Amino acid sequence: MANQVLKINDAGWLHAETFRTPMQVGVLANFTMPEDADDCYLEDLVNMWRTHKTFQPPFNYKLRGTAVPRWEVLPDEEIDLDYHLRHSAVPSPGGERELGILVSRLHAMNMDRRYPLWECHVIEGVAPGRWSLYIKVHHSQIDGVGGIRMARRMFTTDPDARGLLPPWAVGTHGVDQSGLPPKEKKTDVAVRSGGGRLGAVTGAVRSTAAIGGALARTYRESAIGSGDDLRAVPYRAPKSILNGRISKPRRFATQAYPMDRVRQVAKAADGSLNDVFLALCAGALRRYLIEIGELPKQSLTANVPVSVRAGDGAKVGNAISFLYAKIGTDIEDPVERVKAIHESTRLGKERLPKAGAGAMDIYTAGLMGPFLGQAMLGVGGIGRPASNIVISNVPGLQETRYIEGSTMEEYYPISLLFHGQALNITAVSNASMFCVGFTGCRDTLPSLQKIAVYMGEALAELEDALGVTWTA
Known part of the structure; x- marks a missing residue:
């Protein structure tokens, strides 16, 4: 090639x-x-x-x-x-x-x-x-x-x-030196659902219809509202200090928690690990924005990347789509915040069309088209934001890893920023640890480290509200 x-x-x-x-x-x-x-x-x-x-x-x-x-x-x-x-x-x-x-x-x-x-x-x-x-x-x-x-x-x-x-x-194509047996490859569900060429054609037609319907509904609700307080749609997020023009310098901060600690909280809250992670981000942001007098009355909206990668290969390029969720920054009670996030993410997932990975590329292009268009024209961060923040939780490395006998203790993701999005929070699991990376615009968030520290305090607050005690 x-x-x-x-x-x-x-x-x-x-x-x-x-x-x-x-x-x-x-x-x-x-x-x-x-x-x-x-x-x-x-x-x-x-x-x-x-x-x-x-x-x-x-x-x-x-x-x-x-x-x-x-x-x-x-x-x-x-x-x-x-x-x-x-x-x-x-x-x-x-x-x-x-x-x-x-x-x-x-x-x-x-x-x-x-x-x-x-x-x-x-x-x-x-x-x-x-x-x-x-x-x-x-x-x-x-x-x-x-x-x-x-x-x-x-x-x-x-x-x-x-x-x-x-x-x-x-890279993505060289020798696998992990020492683990290869995982069984998964097949794209949309392609597998039919029999032979007719099944593939039928699946493609259904995928196209699902994508068109999902995009039409999304942009209709972006224009007139969804009618549901917990259903998030692009370009209905409140204006915040996170969503203006950004400068070039960056700040990077980290936090790491025992994975079992976060799972224990998720179980007690009757939610998922991702629900709890979003709630911790919201708790930290709520405290920070209150402290500087900039908390919007309406909940912040998060853009949450979702993997649509078929199989287990790490091919070159992207295989992601996005859902939108309200993260409850307008809710004081941490337990009620988790419940609201759980429902909002459920509604966000419900909006994603049932289509194969290839068709989802088309959906993502349609969903992100206005944002990328703003970025290309240089007008991002001027009007109402598509969302207030990007928050991502990526399943990571389950086993302890090594290189030349050195033990990998933490594995922190570092993401990108763009005009209209001055903060990205991404988490990756690494063996027994839940590692969170905060990437922020240096001028917009001169105290980024405070948000990282407040996340740890939000975790302790949620544990206290749930009556959960963590013992290492």
Whole structure:
């Protein structure tokens, strides 16, 4: 395959990119070195990785064209590894704050389209015996679920494994070095539902009808309202400080909680883990906005990405759609807030058409068309927002993972921002931990760390209201 034309949804992220809104996603993984690591451990690791000059998709893709963008697969010898792989250190004596500052700056920088659109940073000096790995890739090449599936291939479950391939030599198509047996591939339900060609045609007709009906209903209710206090639709969200024009600098903050703690709360609240996560985000935002005198009377609306990826492969490109949900920032009682969120997300899921992954690309293009159009025209963040915030919960790595004997302790997602959306909160599970990454506009949210801290306090408040006690 010499060239691959991008799907319309993937191309949209390229067309929407500006100097102040780089459209890239990333991950910050924090590791503890093995007990036998010496002072040269990280230097040796980086030097070993530099010897691997074979590249798998998307790490060997270079962008060609503008009106109709396409990926050109570069031969290995044309990729400058020294440009993409960086070895960095935070200022002594190091610390989480210094790491956050460095990653915030790295993530704010646009990637040069003359090169494959990725960077890999090995970072030392955070704490004795600790190091971090920051990787960023353009969002036109991968989404959150695809990134996790690629991570499963990159990192091993064997703490004694050595000499593993670096991320770019694994990619989406390289050797699976996880040490786990391959999962059974799932087939697109819409394609499987019929028998032979007639079934496929019937499924396509039904998918088209479902998509058309869902989009028509959504935009009708966007224009006149849904008539239901808990049913969220695009462009009916209240105006807030989160939804103006943004600047280029970023802030990044993190929080991590034991997964069993969050599950315990979800069980007590008779809701899902995602309901609780949305409620924690809402609790933190409610407190922050009250503190600065900017809480809208109407509930904030969240844009919640939903994976529509068929099978278990981490293919290049995006396979997501979106639902809208009200997150109860107008509700003081934390338990009632969870109940309201549960109902609102149920209504949001009900709106999604029953269609195969390929047809869902068309639905997503229709749903996101107005937003991407605003971004391309440079008018995002001026009128009423489609939603107030993007909140995503991505199923992550279930087992403890390692690279060259180093234990992955946390795995934090870092997302993108755009005019009209100054904050993104994304969670990923990592073994026994629930890791949350907060990506914000530095000027809009100069106290982003407060929102992260308030999320932990919102969790404690919800536990108290439910009569739940967490014991590690």
